[in-house]
Amino acid sequence: VNKEHGAWKCHRCGESGSFPELQRIFGDEPEAAQKEAAARWLVFSNALKVCQDTLLDYPHILKYLRHKRRLDADTIGKYRLGYMDEDFIKQMRAKGYNMNDLREAGLIAEEGNRPTFQGRVIVPYLNRDNIITLRGKKIGGNILQARGVSLGLFGADNVRTHEGDVYICEGEFDTMYLDQLGYPAAGVPGADTFKEEWATWFEGARRIFIVLDADEAGMKGAEKIQGILGNRARIVELPVPEEEDSTDVQEYFIRDGYSLEDFDRLIESYRGTRLFTVEDALVEREELKKAEGLRLGWKDFDHWIHPGILPGQVMVVLAKTGVGKTAWITQVLHNLSEYWIFMDGDHQTQGPGIPILMLSLEQTKAELVERMWRISRLWDPWMTDDHFKLAYRNLRLNDENRIPPEDVRVLIHEFVDDVQMMPKLMVLDYLGYWARSFKGRSRYEQVSDSIMELKALAKEFGVAVIVPHQVSRTGRRGERLELDFARDSGVVEETADFALSLWAPHSKEDRAGGDLGYMERADVRIEILKSRHGGLGRETRMLWAPASLALPAAGERGFKDLIVKEYEWLDRGLLYDDIHKRHRGGGV
Structure with missing residues (x-):
């Protein structure tokens, strides 16, 4: 609560306002308060007349308004600007007001007898020529608000x-x-x-x-x-x-x-x-045909969604709890970074180095970077900190757990300022978490509004968007997911350009036990449930590296043996640092 400015702000919910608004929130608005407000506005009216007359006695203030602020006489008159000096109280007393009247109107400081706006230009807020409140602007300084009145x-x-x-x-x-x-x-x-x-x-x-x-x-x-x-x-x-x-x-x-x-x-x-000709649309069509879509780094999968995720498109990844939504997202970050491999005794760069904005609502940036670090060192066990930072130099992270839609736009602008280019991909982990920032009356409305807002952002900035979404119905263990398994799936299904199912043929509990072989425990699938580019029903198989937290394609050279070894070493009780040292016998 700021007594000087006559305002308050809640640092929990973000709401703010004047003292009367705070009274109304707590149900405290007696008739006496309304009468007090009417009396205050009458005081304001007379106070403003005094200040308007006073302004004419201060040529340097008029010079400030005319020359520094470039306001002409008509504008100064239209907005009824004034000036409050040390004689303000004396002049108001001559109009029949006492010190208590002026203090209750917020025109005298709560402590002492100094006018609140002494030495300030007076700016009235008018509504159909009625004075709502007064503010006082200090030349070269701040502006104050009369206590207890709404802005x-x-x-x-x-x-x-x-x-x-x-x-x-x-x-x-x-x-x-x-x-x-x-x-x-x-x-x-x-x-x-x-x-x-x-x-x-x-x-x-x-x-x-x-x-x-x-x-x-x-x-x-x-x-x-x-x-x-x-x-x-x-x-x-x-x-x-x-x-x-x-x-x-x-x-x-x-x-x-x-x-x-x-x-x-x-x-x-x-x-x-908001209206375009057919000719406009044909031009955009030709541009899209030439556009390079984002390929996510799994060869078979990228083939089925060719030419990849285009600017303005949204990909939703459906998965049950514990299957690996964040692991899949982190693997995408790796695949699109300028990652390194260690081959023939030397470090070699590989990936495209795509500019990416990552909004991690659930995990901290430290937790996310730990995952990225492990994945990177599976491809290059000898990777240094400098190599790692270079690989991800076009990635920016935000780990606030509540990001309103308007803040996403700010973050995109910050990205452009920092990286000097627009992000080609925005990843938000995950949809259900972000939906909590929306005001819908039900969970369905929140999720619906959030996915539509993501689509609007994708189109507005010409950026591709990937967002995981948690399913609500579990079904049988190890069964494929259907599109209507998504929580509040109606609008999600309609809005997404791509919908994927991330699933494992065996449950998390089965994979943690000892009854399955290592390759069965590592088996993770991604299936195309909806696609603007075809490939419906196509499936790509990946292998889960339990220590490195990676998801390479099942057919990618050299990984099968490494992943089997990780399971063996984990079963023997080794920790990640020990496993990584053993990986250093060679590269991928």
């Missing part, structure tokens, strides 16, 4: 009835400046403050351009707004000069020197369209 959307009247294009900025001064330039604009008081109920103010708008600050917080806030407002909303990314870390609307025009024509061209590039 609203600044400049809401600019967009409320507008039927054309409208704009959403971050902060009051960007909003006033863009409105002055002729663009109907409203502003959020902070990047992450947009509320769902504000969407009603944009119901008449044809298209909404979100022009928040060009930094991480601004991008995250913009994606939140877009998620609320839907397809009419477009996120506009302002160009950031090389020597700067960020920019905003006013800096774009004033500091960076862009013109109105530049801004119009920028907006036009984000306008987009």
Whole structure:
């Protein structure tokens, strides 16, 4: 709870708001509180008149607004800007208000008798010309909020009835400046403050351009707004000069020197369209025919799904608990890395080095890297740390266990900034876990929304997506999986471009026992249940390496003997480090 700003935030659920909103959450909204609010707004009205008159007595503040902020006299008058000085209390007393009235309205500090906004430019929040709250901006510093009053959307009247294009900025001064330039604009008081109920103010708008600050917080806030407002909303990314870390609307025009024509061209590039001609579609068809799909590294499997997973496609991998969802995913990471083999006494690079974004919701990055390290050392037992880091230099990991959809977009942008290229593959482990971040009224709605959001992300960024999903019905031990075994499978089945069944002919318990041979214990299959590219019903056999945690193809040269040895050594009680030392007798 921030008494100075009159606001609160829950660090558990992420909700935030004003003191009255907090009262309402706890069911505490007596009639006296409503009367108190009405009285406070009357105080605000008189306080603003005092501050507007005071502003005229401070030429240096007017100079700041006119020259530094580039606001003309009409804009200063339209938004009723003012200035609060040390005589504010005396002037309010002359209007009949006492110290207690001013303190209850949040215009005097809770401790002492200093005006809350002394030495600050006063910016009122208006709703149909009624004053909702006051904020005080310190020149070159922060902005304060009157205690106990809800933050609203600044400049809401600019967009409320507008039927054309409208704009959403971050902060009051960007909003006033863009409105002055002729663009109907409203502003959020902070990047992450947009509320769902504000969407009603944009119901008449044809298209909404979100022009928040060009930094991480601004991008995250913009994606939140877009998620609320839907397809009419477009996120506009302002160009950031090389020597700067960020920019905003006013800096774009004033500091960076862009013109109105530049801004119009920028907006036009984000306008987009949802309607396409047949000619447009044919061009995209030809591009797709030429596209190189992702091959996942199992020769037979890649043959059946040729040309591989294309940009914008989603592959769902169905599996029971304990069969090896994460192991299969980690093997994909290895196969697509620039991995090494040890042959003829030398290290040799092999894989394609695909740029990959890995979102590991269940395992920590340390646990995931341990798996990757073991797999890599099965192919090259003499691998060094430098070789390992080089092999995965185009992979980036995130191991937060709750990632809202808007955060995924931020992470993709961070990936591009860091790796200097768009990821070709995004892996999310796993779907059911991610679905918990969605607000659906039932588990079915959560899973449905999550798979549709993944498909939307894949199409939006032109990235292939692989996501495991846990089955709900177990059936008989060792039986093949069907597509409708997936938990809440209806939308998953419809949305996925590929659906695979990862299964083992023998149960985890049987494989752990001593009744099966080593090759039976190692037997793992992947079957194509759905494919945009054919191969339906085709099956690829893999072998599970129990110490190295790898899943090479059953026919891949040299692995059968190594895997048999791993089972033998594990049965004798050897640990992984000892097994790895024994692998060093030669390479694959």
